[in-house]
Amino acid sequence: QALKNLEAAWGRYFDGLAERPVFKRKGEHDSFRYPQGFNLDQANRRILLPKLGWVRYRSSCEAKGTVKNVTVSGSVGRWMVSIQTERMVERPVHPSTTEVGIDLGVARLATLSTGEIFESPRFFDRHRDRLRKAQQSMSRKKKFSSNWKKAQRRVQKIHTEVANARRDCLHKVTTAISKSHAIVYAEDLKVKNMSRSAKGTVEKPGTRVRAKAGLNRSILDQGWGECVRQLDYKLRWQGGQLILVAPHHTSQTCPACGHVAAENRKTQADFSCVRCGFKENADLVGAINVL
Numbered sequence: 001q002a003l004k005n006l007e008a009a010w011g012r013y014f015d016g017l018a019e020r021p022v023f024k025r026k027g028e029h030d031s032f033r034y035p036q037g038f039n040l041d042q043a044n045r046r047i048l049l050p051k052l053g054w055v056r057y058r059s060s061c062e063a064k065g066t067v068k069n070v071t072v073s074g075s076v077g078r079w080m081v082s083i084q085t086e087r088m089v090e091r092p093v094h095p096s097t098t099e100v101g102i103d104l105g106v107a108r109l110a111t112l113s114t115g116e117i118f119e120s121p122r123f124f125d126r127h128r129d130r131l132r133k134a135q136q137s138m139s140r141k142k143k144f145s146s147n148w149k150k151a152q153r154r155v156q157k158i159h160t161e162v163a164n165a166r167r168d169c170l171h172k173v174t175t176a177i178s179k180s181h182a183i184v185y186a187e188d189l190k191v192k193n194m195s196r197s198a199k200g201t202v203e204k205p206g207t208r209v210r211a212k213a214g215l216n217r218s219i220l221d222q223g224w225g226e227c228v229r230q231l232d233y234k235l236r237w238q239g240g241q242l243i244l245v246a247p248h249h250t251s252q253t254c255p256a257c258g259h260v261a262a263e264n265r266k267t268q269a270d271f272s273c274v275r276c277g278f279k280e281n282a283d284l285v286g287a288i289n290v291l
Helices: 002-014 128-139 146-180 209-222 224-238 282-290
Strands: 030-034 039-041 046-049 053-056 066-075 078-086 099-104 108-112 117-119 183-187 241-245 270-272 279-281
Touching: 046 066, 099 146, 099 224, 099 282, 108 146, 108 282, 128 146, 146 224, 183 224, 183 282, 209 224, 224 241, 270 282, 279 282
Parallel strands: 099 183, 183 241
Antiparallel strands: 030 066, 039 046, 046 053, 066 078, 099 108, 108 117, 270 279
């Protein structure tokens, strides 16, 4: 199975679909796959894994259909098993016919064109002091020593807590949106470009580097890319559709008269058209324009 994965990685590289494969590092993305030889006993919540025997597990959902393969992955001392199945399903029909635009922001996680607001929990800020102290403690240890590895696991545990809390919040938000609306319009944001560092080079040093670093941290803490990914597959599960639109001037265009100007957005939160005087929250205006 490892050789099959290696062959697929090189195939994607030569086809121009991915970067050149590199060797896996110990402790990062540890996983292995069983293509055969396993046995699933859902009634007793246990699974037979070759070389390991029967292993009990805590089920998150029922596995439906024919089991094709099983992947075991480890992260921060926890082991998870992913069961891939194959089954026939009917083409879904969404119970709603409504369309909605969504604006993803920093101050607010998401604002819908209907006026509904999903606030940003800011998970990273909650654990920032804990993470700083844990990283400082790790930096004082001799690298690769036993105490350094213990400190490293504490840092990894904090990162995992933040990631899990963020993912759980995004699942709740995207599930609510996908069940309520058949078609969702969202901005095609290039998060990698938006969160690029402002350091510059030695010849051309950047400006306002600390402010840009704080903005980048806030952007990445929202999980915009993960939010769009979840919306895409959940809408298809429900029989809906996600449509990505160009994000240019969505927060600077007046929805009343169509005037486009940077002066329309006075602040991060306030929109005031300089031509017709239309006033509204800037995030709501962005969502309306996306729709």
